[in-house]
Amino acid sequence: xxxxxxxxxxxxxxxxxxxxxxxxxxxxxxxxxxxxxxxxxxxxxxxxxxxxxxxxxxxxxxxxxxxxxxxxxxxxxxxxxxxxxxxxxxxxxxxxxxxxxxxxxxxxxx
Amino acid sequence: xxxxxxxxxxxxxxxxxxxxxxxxxxxxxxxxxxxxxxxxxxxxxxxxxxxxxxxxxxxxxxxxxxxxxxxxxxxxxxxxxxxxxxxxxxxxxxxxxxxxxxxxxxxxxxxxxxxxxxxx
Numbered sequence: 001x002x003x004x005x006x007x008x009x010x011x012x013x014x015x016x017x018x019x020x021x022x023x024x025x026x027x028x029x030x031x032x033x034x035x036x037x038x039x040x041x042x043x044x045x046x047x048x049x050x051x052x053x054x055x056x057x058x059x060x061x062x063x064x065x066x067x068x069x070x071x072x073x074x075x076x077x078x079x080x081x082x083x084x085x086x087x088x089x090x091x092x093x094x095x096x097x098x099x100x101x102x103x104x105x106x107x108x109x110x
Numbered sequence: 111x112x113x114x115x116x117x118x119x120x121x122x123x124x125x126x127x128x129x130x131x132x133x134x135x136x137x138x139x140x141x142x143x144x145x146x147x148x149x150x151x152x153x154x155x156x157x158x159x160x161x162x163x164x165x166x167x168x169x170x171x172x173x174x175x176x177x178x179x180x181x182x183x184x185x186x187x188x189x190x191x192x193x194x195x196x197x198x199x200x201x202x203x204x205x206x207x208x209x210x211x212x213x214x215x216x217x218x219x220x221x222x223x224x225x226x227x228x229x230x
Contacts, residue, residue, distance in 0.1 A: 035217075037217075039155075044205060044220040044221065044222055044223060045147075045155060045217075045220055046220070047216055047219075050216040086154075088154060088155050090216070092214040097169055098169055098170070098172075099160070099214065100157070101156065101157065102154070103154050104154040104155070
């Protein structure tokens with residue numbers, strides 16, 4: 001049940017910045033904290049942003065999150081080749097009483 | 111170091127049964143809610159189920175409600191997912207995930223995943 005909308009793909013060159021959007025509704029993004037996960041194909045997901053804009057220890061400050069109303073964004077500055085991965089947003093949904101994920105955005109570092 | 115190790119995946123026929131297990135180590139297991147998240151081949155992440163720290167509260171995605179059961183044994187630091195009446199659409203890598211606290215909190219550590227294939 002992917003109820004969070006993300007662009008399927010994004011691309012940018014090394015050193016540049018990119019922003020990935022995540023759109024939801026009142027019952028999920030507006031009402032609850034958003035988290036973001038990075039997944040390099042073939043590996044397990046990794047938490048990179050939680051509570052809208054907090055970074056776990058070990059996550060570079062090149063990664064930042066923001067939220068406004070029913071939308072959230074993940075920004076990555078100073079792109080590096082190792083940032084090439086799939087990125088998922090997620091939030092708890094009060095109507096569904098469960099977690100919802102975005103469909104994922106595949107980031108290509110050209 | 112936090113570690114989550116899943117086991118129990120494999121090939122199962124439609125309508126069959128499978129039990130997944132997850133062994134946690136390197137953290138105080140009974141302090142954190144836990145969850146299962148799956149990923150079908152070539153698809154995105156899908157939350158499956160969550161369980162509270164004491165095991166008294168459980169939550170399921172609608173497509174598995176009534177068929178799957180999530181449970182935990184805090185004395186052994188283990189999490190389980192019992193899958194009944196499996197369907198082809200249950201085919202996926204199943205990840206065990208630790209949350210950052212009480213449910214619902216985000217998933218800060220993930221296991222390497224165990225593959226479940228439902229096919230005749």
